């Protein structure tokens with residue numbers, strides 16, 4: 476209960492926090508514009524990773 480959990484943003488965005496830490500961070504998040512901004516930027520990362528994985532899917536449905 477010392478410092479504000481600013482540093483948890485990345486872990487939160489990636490879903491790495493425990494449920495307890497998750498709740499603590501969410502309580503902080505609603506009051507912290509800095510973390511909201513950073514989370515918005517980080518939130519794009521998992522989506523980007525998914526897109527990359529989809530594009531790299533092996534060739535399976537070859538016609539013929």
Ligand SMILES: [Zn+2]
Pocket residue numbers: 479480481503507509510
């Ligand atoms: Zn913060």
